[in-house]
Amino acid sequence: MRYARQTVLADLGQEGQAAFAEAKVLIVGVGGLGSPLALYLAAAGVGCLGLVDADRVSLSNLQRQILFQTPDIGQTKVTIAKNNLEALNPDVRCVLHPVFLDNQNAEDIAKDYEIIVDASDNFETKYLLNDLCVKLNRPLVYGSILRFKGQASVFWAERGPCYRCLFPRLPREAIPNCAEAGVLGALAGVIGSIQALEVMKLILLMKDRLPVHHETLLGRLLSFDAATMTQTINRLPKDPDCPVCSRAREDIVLPELDLSCALETEAVPNLARDWQNYRWIDVREQGEWDQGRVPNALHWPLSKLNQGLIPEKISGPTVIYCQSGVRSRQALKRLKAEDFVAVLHYPEGFGGWVGPVERGK
Ligand SMILES: [Zn+2]
CATH class of the missing domain: 3.40.50.720 (NAD(P)-binding Rossmann-like Domain)
Structure with missing residues (x-):
């Protein structure tokens, strides 16, 4: 039936x-x-x-x-x-x-x-x-x-x-x-x-x-x-x-994929819950940053990173985020090329952020 x-x-x-x-x-x-x-x-x-x-x-x-x-x-x-x-x-x-x-x-x-x-x-x-x-x-x-x-x-x-x-x-x-x-x-x-x-x-x-x-x-x-x-x-x-x-x-030889970002975020699935254990880097632009961000985040807009303005090395586990996970992935590639280690990106982006928010300039 x-x-x-x-x-x-x-x-x-x-x-x-x-x-x-x-x-x-x-x-x-x-x-x-x-x-x-x-x-x-x-x-x-x-x-x-x-x-x-x-x-x-x-x-x-x-x-x-x-x-x-x-x-x-x-x-x-x-x-x-x-x-x-x-x-x-x-x-x-x-x-x-x-x-x-x-x-x-x-x-x-x-x-x-x-x-x-x-x-x-x-x-x-x-x-x-x-x-x-x-x-x-x-x-x-x-x-x-x-x-x-x-x-x-x-x-x-x-x-x-x-x-x-x-x-x-x-x-x-x-x-x-x-x-x-x-x-x-x-x-x-x-x-x-x-x-x-x-x-x-x-x-x-x-x-x-x-x-x-x-x-x-x-x-x-x-x-x-x-x-x-x-x-x-x-x-x-x-x-x-x-x-x-x-x-x-x-x-036919199967192509190699660049899934490094995805694999690393999978290894740390609870970034939102354990957010205080990481240094957060916001790669969005000024207007987006002003409207709200992860508390105590650093602000490195992608536009600056793309101009070659790479900040000093930072230590400790670090998470890069943008609004939706696309720019942060680009920023991650950029920083990896500069030998930054222990850096992840947050694929959900700030749009999917459920933790506390800090506002103001
Ligand atoms: Zn064909």
Whole structure:
């Protein structure tokens, strides 16, 4: 009875449902996209869901990451996700990978899954996932969101283009992420749900059960604009000179990721609680600083750091913060290059700060 509303669909039926139950899907990123996606796949009875995410739930996640609730703040995301998904549907088994995906662990984690879903929020991971999927010959269900716009596609080099056929290389200049540019939670719901639909169609396709009048987003890019409620679909050509999918699979070398910032903050997850044990450095500009800051913080605006005005070395464990975690990450790279040690950045930024605030000039 649980699946009655979908097995009654002639295009799915009991056999399609059996294919769902056997499927193994890896979801990389249990956040804004990963939440609706995982909820719908679990509810539909997709048998095995791998969940990759090293983060903990924070207050500013709750606006869009609907797998989590306020009492979950501070808990490991994948653990809460597993509890909620398996409570939603005990037929589903969640396999937890509480790590950041990198070129060392990616193949080992992904090889047991048939379909990989990109629900990540950063370009480095998107490129890694693309190359991984080409190498392992797996379909990649792609999604991304920023401000009011979202995109989705399916990349599968054996049957169509890969992500690098479109965008051969990681952009050199920093592209804002959702923390900096903002996003509406419901948009994550739209794109995450589209990704869930594509996963279900791919499961049927891989079992030769996809009805002929259905079509996946393989080789097509769907762009959705929530501000105007318009949707466009563009055909994506395969690039015969693509730097990745034109090569033999065994020759593909996975790119190295710079996740040093993320790994270090994970090792110190309770910065907000233990804030008094650290020296805090605010890299925001004067106007932001005046409106409120972490008590006793030092003020080193990023604009000054970027002009090469590097302050004296400081001792003891230090945390850099900005408003949303983007500038602090840049500042961290800058200071590491100047041999500052024991420096972390605070990915939540002052926007997610729940501790005491000092105001005034
Ligand atoms: Zn390609």
